[in-house]
Amino acid sequence: MPLRMPVLAAVLLLMGCPALVTMTVERKAEAVIPACTPGQAPPPLVFAGFRGMDLLADDEMERQRVSWDDVRSVVPIQVSLRVSQGAQDLSHLRDVQLAAEALSLGRKAFASAQALPATGEAELNAPGIEILAHAKSGAMTVSTDVTYTRCPAEDQAVEATVVFELQVTGNPLERASTP
Amino acid sequence: MSAPRVVVRKVFRRILLTTPVMLGGCCPAPSSGTYTVTSPMPEARDAGPVFSSVDAGALPRDGGSVACTSLCASAAAEVTNCAEVPSDAGPLLRCTYVVSDNFACGRRPEGLASLVGTDGDAFGRALAGMAYLEAASVPAFQRLAAELTVHGAPERLVRSARRAVREETRHARMIGALAKQHGAHPPTPHHGPTHIRALDEVAGENAAEGCVRETYGALLAGWQAFHAQDHAFRAAMEIIALDEARHAQLAWDVAHWAEGRLDARARRRVRAAREAAVAEVLDAAAQPVEHGVAREAGLPSPAHASWLVTSLRQQMWS
Numbered sequence: 001m002p003l004r005m006p007v008l009a010a011v012l013l014l015m016g017c018p019a020l021v022t023m024t025v026e027r028k029a030e031a032v033i034p035a036c037t038p039g040q041a042p043p044p045l046v047f048a049g050f051r052g053m054d055l056l057a058d059d060e061m062e063r064q065r066v067s068w069d070d071v072r073s074v075v076p077i078q079v080s081l082r083v084s085q086g087a088q089d090l091s092h093l094r095d096v097q098l099a100a101e102a103l104s105l106g107r108k109a110f111a112s113a114q115a116l117p118a119t120g121e122a123e124l125n126a127p128g129i130e131i132l133a134h135a136k137s138g139a140m141t142v143s144t145d146v147t148y149t150r151c152p153a154e155d156q157a158v159e160a161t162v163v164f165e166l167q168v169t170g171n172p173l174e175r176a177s178t179p
Numbered sequence: 180m181s182a183p184r185v186v187v188r189k190v191f192r193r194i195l196l197t198t199p200v201m202l203g204g205c206c207p208a209p210s211s212g213t214y215t216v217t218s219p220m221p222e223a224r225d226a227g228p229v230f231s232s233v234d235a236g237a238l239p240r241d242g243g244s245v246a247c248t249s250l251c252a253s254a255a256a257e258v259t260n261c262a263e264v265p266s267d268a269g270p271l272l273r274c275t276y277v278v279s280d281n282f283a284c285g286r287r288p289e290g291l292a293s294l295v296g297t298d299g300d301a302f303g304r305a306l307a308g309m310a311y312l313e314a315a316s317v318p319a320f321q322r323l324a325a326e327l328t329v330h331g332a333p334e335r336l337v338r339s340a341r342r343a344v345r346e347e348t349r350h351a352r353m354i355g356a357l358a359k360q361h362g363a364h365p366p367t368p369h370h371g372p373t374h375i376r377a378l379d380e381v382a383g384e385n386a387a388e389g390c391v392r393e394t395y396g397a398l399l400a401g402w403q404a405f406h407a408q409d410h411a412f413r414a415a416m417e418i419i420a421l422d423e424a425r426h427a428q429l430a431w432d433v434a435h436w437a438e439g440r441l442d443a444r445a446r447r448r449v450r451a452a453r454e455a456a457v458a459e460v461l462d463a464a465a466q467p468v469e470h471g472v473a474r475e476a477g478l479p480s481p482a483h484a485s486w487l488v489t490s491l492r493q494q495m496w497s
Contacts, residue, residue, distance in 0.1 A: 039221045041251050044214035044276045048304075051212065051278070101212045143212030143278075147271070150219070 019170040020072060023064070025055045029142075030084060030159045036151030047160050050142035055135050055164055066168055073167035074135040076100075079111035079124040079160070086156030088120030096124065097145040098162070102137035109145075111162075135164070185431040188424055190494050191398055217264060217273045221250055247274065286388040286426065287312065288319035289371045302409070302475045303361025310358050310365035314351035319388070320344045320426075322373055323433070326381045332436055339429045346422040353415045360411075379445035382437040386449050387456035389430025395460055395491060397423035399478075407477030416477070431495075457496050461488050 029049030247261035251274030324340035400420035407413035
């Protein structure tokens with residue numbers, strides 16, 4: 001009885017089940033937080049470069065000939081914000097949440113921060129949420145929820161970086177290495 | 180016995196003549212997202228109660244005591260809802276937006292990658308998205324022409340598909356030039372597979388991309404040719420709308436021809452492909468487009484999108 005699991009694993013290996021390879025894709029996008037307009041709430045924090053994303057539209061993915069049939073998992077593992085222009089202070093933001101959206105699929109939050117520091121850079125908590133279905137849509141948008149404690153005194157440009165970790169079957173990599 | 184031939188222009192005329200003053204809709208938006216901003220309640224600009232809680236979906240834009248649009252900055256997005264949120268520090272204002280800047284509709288080739296965010300202003304990005312789809316439909320029609328030839332379709336259909344290749348090339352050039360004027364640079368779509376498929380696969384794609392998406396896109400193009408505020412874009416749409424109506428007719432003619440050559444099982448698959456595409460259009464048509472883009476591009480209000488799509492469903496897609 002105890003021998004069954006190792007035997008099964010060995011059989012699966014011999015049958016040639018493809019191994020999974022980890023690949024990462026980094027995407028950056030910028031949004032401008034304008035100084036407040038009197039009588040109005042600040043506008044949405046829209047990172048234009050995070051709209052309609054196809055993670056396989058990437059040099060390395062194309063070189064490795066990865067298709068969505070080869071991808072078994074997509075998880076954002078690292079999310080950060082950095083002030084690229086304006087006051088080096090993010091403390092006017094709190095309860096920041098980034099979520100994946102795609103047509104006909106629900107919103108799925110994958111990173112958040114309750115309070116941001118009075119510095120120009122901050123790391124969000126990315127607990128490893130699976131967003132394969134959204135990413136596979138080929139037109140995933142990363143949207144934001146944000147709470148402002150106050151408005152910035154002047155326009156502030158913020159760059160967001162998201163690192164996605166993809167689990168890819170080994171087959172396309174073997175194909176790519178074939179002359 | 181196959182169904183009678185659909186004459187696209189007749190149906191378009193009937194729908195447009197019975198359409199309420201403002202129609203709605205855009206094609207399934209490849210990119211859209213919901214954004215929420217919570218902030219301290221803005222100072223009232225006028226005397227009296229300026230804000231109370233508002234239920235989702237019941238935005239009293241006109242005639243109401245509250246106007247979310249006046250409280251929630253909406254230069255780059257459509258405000259869909261706002262609400263008062265209590266907090267220890269006093270009431271907060273929560274604004275919800277939907278952002279979507281793609282409205283183009285057309286025949287997409289198999290394996291088309293989605294357009295990744297481009298540069299330029301909002302209208303420029305929308306134009307870049309449209310030019311991208313126009314360019315992408317060139318190989319789609321090239322493949323259709325080749326597949327029709329191999330499957331023995333009438334020469335008339337093959338010629339129409341080849342003509343569509345030339346017309347879509349021209350559309351991509353026209354709209355691409357406009358996008359560049361607005362600071363956006365449409366990328367070149369990567370070509371997908373080009374092998375000749377079985378007739379049922381060709382018919383399935385034609386049903387979804389041609390009979391549904393392209394047909395809706397053609398009707399929308401006709402609307403935009405009348406309503407676009409951007410003069411250059413409107414002039415382009417006057418040309419494009421006529422071409423697109425022909426392309427939609429080609430899709431229905433191909434469907435009519437193919438139907439008689441498919442067995443019952445294949446016909447069911449084709450019908451399923453068409454129904455899935457209709458569901459996608461219905462689902463996405465109500466998504467709002469950024470105000471400025473909608474105005475410049477002559478896009479109808481999303482509030483009536485369901486009416487337009489439902490009309491097509493009743494008259495063409497049922």
